[in-house]
Amino acid sequence: MVNFIRTKYFFLIVVGSMLLFSCGSETSDNQEEKSLVVKIKNPTRLDRTEIVELTDVDKSQFTPGIRQVENGIIEAVDNDNDGTPDKLFLKVSLAPQETKTINLSDTENYEGQEMTQAEISHKVGGEWKDREYEGGVFKNVSQISVPDEHTDHSWFIRYEGPGLESEKVGYRFYLDWRNAVDIFGKKVDTLVLQEIGQDGFDSYHEPADWGMDILKAGKSLGIGSIGYLIGDSVVHFQQTDSVTCEISKNKGLVSSISTTYYGWDTGEEKTTVNSLMSINSDSRAVDHTLTFDTPLQSFCTGIVKNEAAEKIESLVGSNGWAYIATYGKQSLADDNLGLAIIYNTADVNQMVDGNYDHLIEFKPSEKVKYYFLGAWEQESEGIKNKDQFIKYLDEKVKMLNNPVVVTME
Template identity: 40%
Template sequence: MKIYKVAAIAVILSQTISCNSQKVNSNKEQKTNAEISVKEGGKWNGRKYEGGTWKSVQSHTLDPLHTDHSFDIRYEGPGWESNKIAYRLYLDWRNAIDIFGKTSKKIILPEVGLDGFDSYHLRQDWGSDVLKVGKGVGLGSITRIVDDKMYRFETVDKTSANVENSAKKSTVNIDYIGWKTLNDKIDLKAKLSIFPDERFTKYSFTPSAPISGIATGIVKVKKEELLQKKSANGKWGYIATFGNQSMFDDGLGMALFYETSTIAEVKDGPFDYLVVFKPTTKEVTYYFLASWEKEQDALKTKEEFQNYINIKLDQLNSKNKL
């Protein structure tokens, strides 16, 4: 009997330790997050969505009535974040990427915009929207430029987005079906991933047809000096800006890393510093990142920021990936 009791106690202890271990693992600090939150239970009034409540969903297809400021998607599109910074994409004709600066390392997107549709333009406990996108692409989003005229996503047959979250990364996938610009109509698949302890987003896109002028870039906020550099082997390069160019006139650095074999030119566009890609149907990958001076472990000077992005360029030079 004593042997059985000892064995039973051992089993109970083992189960208790296992349960506690699972509890610790389940409470492990989350370092990345991607979400898309939409209104349900309301109704359309013209092109504005009225009433309803917010619900986070795994995937979403845009309603044909959706446009900018339709109020049917919280902070106007999907968002993704690491424990250092957050980004969002306007899932409408603008197709621009904006930056949410964070003052702590916690996950913040689930609470952004709950206290008012555009409350994130004001300083919050978690941080704030820190970039004025204006008429530009923001940071790292896709557009098309031909003869210095920018063509956005005004005409798309169908746009769908979904999110994926794991311990290693968080990802937003977007399918643009029937994107029409000039006399061309293509499909474009995009994948945006963010990683723990990193500021950068990895952006991969695949066009269904090889058209000229597909581009990305960095919005010119105050016409800060354009920083440029190529890696030692010439395979990667970056464009970047740094200065008091945030919404609050404090320090904000933005950088975009491109594979030199994939680009046709780097040019000064009407609203942005642009990287224009060669026509292709192959997957193209680039990276972008931002750093705000109010974040924890902030890069507060141009020298600190440039040293940081030079290290990232060296990583691309040696590993061909970040």
């Protein structure tokens, strides 16, 4: 009898608690709503659009995908496909010194256009003959281990490597020994990578409705690629044990590509390096973050030299973000193109003029981060002259040195 009474009371307590939780949804919802209110403050006197990662939020309260919120767009990203988001991004536009309060729980369906994308596409159904791939059709894949046979002009990978783009501009880099980063200039504000190279392997060198390949990399690093400096010469990726590339995020507010170069042998040092390139919606700049298992003494990046372009450098102190850039009629369309690398001065060993590049040599570190970008005058709402380009870079650096302030209520 005693056991029955105890069991009965235990049952009533459990059921009562469940009813309280259910019927008290108004209180629960109010608590949840309060915990999902975020304030974003712009400390500068500049108009700016930012994408911030919200780390101090209970992500389990969100469904993976993109939603519209008042004053912004929110994306919940489920990397491991377990149904619970791993990351939360918020896109918000801010007037000078403005603070916006955003209720993340008050959402609507997002009905806008695609904002970013990353892709890699290689042929399937053909066969290798020596160093060239014959036959087959292109197929997009999420990752690739680069075949030993693959080199430049193997006709295996569509536009010769992975691609990354926002509404403003596209980039690709050669997934072979050259490893240079190239630029797809865009005359439209829609995504175009999926179209490029489908109607002919290198048709993108000719003007099209969407735009064209606008950068001649030649023997250089192109813009923002990675190398090893010996004297005034740069070692690319002639010797590696293997290379893998993965589309780590595709579509939404941010897209990114992760590439690992195992056993990169520079001739003087050997390391494994991971390159993570990410681009945000409404941005021209690629965030390039490198991690090394063994830091390199002479790791560098750079901008291709061009006689038609003027070299520009920001006035900087010993700390904070700064830039090196070029501007002039250096595009393959014979019109204005600005190129820039934005770096943290505390990370830099020296600036060097190499044979083919304006170079930045970094101090040895397990992690290096910088940004690279191109600005073509034929862009939709493009930058048309050097003064506009310098103004854009100065503002970009000021925003990096004065990030938005995010607080949860």
